[in-house]
Amino acid sequence: MLKLGVPSKGRLMEQTFEWFAARGVKLRRTGSEREYSGAVEGADGVELVLLSAGEIPRELSAGRIHLGVTGSDLVRDKLADWSAQVAELAPLGFGHADLIIAVPTAWADVDTLEDLDAAAAAFRRQHGHRLRIATKYHRLVRDYLQAEGVADYQLVDSQGATEGTVKNLTAEAIADITSSGETLRANHLKILSDALIHQSQATLFVAMAADWTPDASMALDGLCAQLGLTSPRVPASL
Amino acid sequence: MPAKAASRATGTAILAAFRAAGGVEVEADILQPAEALLDLYGEDIRGRAYVTTDPLRGEMMLRPDFTVPVVQAHMAGGAEPARYCYLGEVFRKQDHRGSARVAEYFQAGYEVFDRADPEAADAEVFALFSKLLAPLGLVAAIGDIGLLMDAVRGLQTLGARKSALLRHIWRPRRFHALLDRYAGVTPVPLARAALLRGVAVPKAPWVGLRSKAEMQARIAALAADAEAAPIAAAEVAQLDRLFALKAPAPEALARLQDLARDMPSIAPAVTRLGRRLAALADRGVDLAAVTFDASHGRTTMEYYDGFVFSFTVASDPTLPPVASGGRYDALTAVLGQGRSIPAVGGVIRPGLVADLGGLV
Numbered sequence: 001m002l003k004l005g006v007p008s009k010g011r012l013m014e015q016t017f018e019w020f021a022a023r024g025v026k027l028r029r030t031g032s033e034r035e036y037s038g039a040v041e042g043a044d045g046v047e048l049v050l051l052s053a054g055e056i057p058r059e060l061s062a063g064r065i066h067l068g069v070t071g072s073d074l075v076r077d078k079l080a081d082w083s084a085q086v087a088e089l090a091p092l093g094f095g096h097a098d099l100i101i102a103v104p105t106a107w108a109d110v111d112t113l114e115d116l117d118a119a120a121a122a123f124r125r126q127h128g129h130r131l132r133i134a135t136k137y138h139r140l141v142r143d144y145l146q147a148e149g150v151a152d153y154q155l156v157d158s159q160g161a162t163e164g165t166v167k168n169l170t171a172e173a174i175a176d177i178t179s180s181g182e183t184l185r186a187n188h189l190k191i192l193s194d195a196l197i198h199q200s201q202a203t204l205f206v207a208m209a210a211d212w213t214p215d216a217s218m219a220l221d222g223l224c225a226q227l228g229l230t231s232p233r234v235p236a237s238l
Numbered sequence: 239m240p241a242k243a244a245s246r247a248t249g250t251a252i253l254a255a256f257r258a259a260g261g262v263e264v265e266a267d268i269l270q271p272a273e274a275l276l277d278l279y280g281e282d283i284r285g286r287a288y289v290t291t292d293p294l295r296g297e298m299m300l301r302p303d304f305t306v307p308v309v310q311a312h313m314a315g316g317a318e319p320a321r322y323c324y325l326g327e328v329f330r331k332q333d334h335r336g337s338a339r340v341a342e343y344f345q346a347g348y349e350v351f352d353r354a355d356p357e358a359a360d361a362e363v364f365a366l367f368s369k370l371l372a373p374l375g376l377v378a379a380i381g382d383i384g385l386l387m388d389a390v391r392g393l394q395t396l397g398a399r400k401s402a403l404l405r406h407i408w409r410p411r412r413f414h415a416l417l418d419r420y421a422g423v424t425p426v427p428l429a430r431a432a433l434l435r436g437v438a439v440p441k442a443p444w445v446g447l448r449s450k451a452e453m454q455a456r457i458a459a460l461a462a463d464a465e466a467a468p469i470a471a472a473e474v475a476q477l478d479r480l481f482a483l484k485a486p487a488p489e490a491l492a493r494l495q496d497l498a499r500d501m502p503s504i505a506p507a508v509t510r511l512g513r514r515l516a517a518l519a520d521r522g523v524d525l526a527a528v529t530f531d532a533s534h535g536r537t538t539m540e541y542y543d544g545f546v547f548s549f550t551v552a553s554d555p556t557l558p559p560v561a562s563g564g565r566y567d568a569l570t571a572v573l574g575q576g577r578s579i580p581a582v583g584g585v586i587r588p589g590l591v592a593d594l595g596g597l598v
Contacts, residue, residue, distance in 0.1 A: 081334045114412075123452065131448075149413070150409075151412075167445045188445050190442075
């Protein structure tokens with residue numbers, strides 16, 4: 001069987017179901033509201049696995065599912081060397097969100113990454129510690145700032161309510177996903193004009209580490225044909 | 239684990255050679271205080287250190303290298319001059335797969351704290367490594383971060399610009415972006431231009447730890463920067479020529495002596511390079527086989543501020559350097575609380591040496 005991992009609830013699940021349905025593959029939950037099981041019609045040999053969107057990168061990495069739908073931001077952040085572990089089969093065109101850096105709106109002198117870097121240098125001299133950036137996207141943000149040559153910052157972990165960390169004096173800036181910017185404005189933060197770290201969207205991924213038996217490969221070819229996608233090259237199982 | 243045993247055996251042989259050269263063997267704790275020491279490394283090592291929490295001692299890390307703890311121990315009461323050597327594992331998280339990308343590996347190191355003749359000490363370390371590693375047929379490269387810093391200090395421009403450039407010597411991308419900005423090559427960003435015209439005053443309450451005074455100070459600095467003349471194109475061209483210089487050491491020295499006629503600020507460092515090369519030749523190093531790369535070391539350890547070197551495998555550029563090192567005088571000042579001493583050292587990765595066939 002070809003295991004397809006899909007978010008188990010909310011808008012992301014509904015839009016995923018719609019995306020597949022529009023291409024003739026009907027995914028649906030079965031059983032009660034609380035039971036995470038599903039069924040697939042319109043593609044042979046495919047099993048639906050309902051999972052939390054945040055767990056799908058890990059399941060892909062471990063090869064416990066062959067295919068998975070999740071945000072491109074989560075895959076890049078949670079998986080080291082992500083492109084060696086999974087391949088992007090198709091961007092799905094929904095679940096758009098930008099990973100950005102935001103600073104207090106009142107900082108009139110900071111609009112670009114160059115400004116942030118200079119402010120960080122002065123901040124460190126003044127306060128004796130590095131300028132703190134609150135985020136849960138450690139890998140994406142660190143890789144980005146390192147590639148851009150920013151110094152004198154440190155990442156502090158924030159798993160929720162990240163926009164509040166500046167007011168609460170636990171960070172000077174944040175790096176977070178924003179789709180509308182409403183929460184940022186409410187917390188008196190503005191987005192740096194040139195620091196778009198990643199434009200995320202829901203994406204169908206293929207797991208390299210999955211057990212690609214002849215059956216699973218055949219089911220993948222069938223599903224791809226039905227979805228109008230080119231079949232990816234997957235490692236043959238031994 | 240056979241690979242680890244082979245690493246340790248090779249490391250022990252290297253350590254014996256370091257001891258024979260006069261190094262006193264020292265130990266360093268595997269658990270090091272993270273907060274105090276992590277700041278001394280560049281972003282790369284900071285991001286890759288294993289940090290954990292100790293109930294009594296706060297944030298601790300598995301040592302990511304030996305140099306910082308060895309300098310710390312020396313500055314806390316070592317006699318001068320001193321030569322130290324060590325062998326042990328270091329720990330760095332790896333974000334990419336690959337056989338040589340291991341998260342724990344041995345380092346064998348040799349460090350010299352000696353005021354008498356810094357160039358002779360540079361040559362002593364390099365020649366010792368060169369001789370030990372000779373059977374492996376590695377490619378040797380050297381550079382001099384101090385030379386680059388002196389070139390920046392010699393620019394005819396604002397002190398604030400020079401400080402900003404010096405801070406980014408180790409981050410070439412940001413360095414060259416700043417240089418383009420100060421040279422007027424890239425235009426002033428719109429938001430900054432508006433700010434300096436006094437039109438962009440955001441209506442928002444002040445939040446966060448950074449103070450209004452800090453913002454005012456930076457706006458004043460931006461205004462002073464906007465008033466100042468751009469760095470002359472000829473100066474930028476000289477700097478570009480210097481940073482791009484890569485040639486066999488004797489040829490590089492001749493070209494640097496040429497450059498120094500137009501860039502008097504690098505003349506003392508070029509003279510020191512000449513003394514260093516002469517000292518290397520005295521110790522039997524074939525200089526024609528050593529590449530001087532002016533930008534060497536710009537993307538590695540942030541504490542190197544003078545002579546830097548590495549030995550790499552020419553046939554496999556994906557392998558990390560088998561050995562690397564450099565001079566870190568400023569680090570001794572940071573850890574010495576007012577005292578400092580010229581210091582130079584380097585490490586060999588015995589695991590890579592063993593993989594390449596060992597020292598015999």
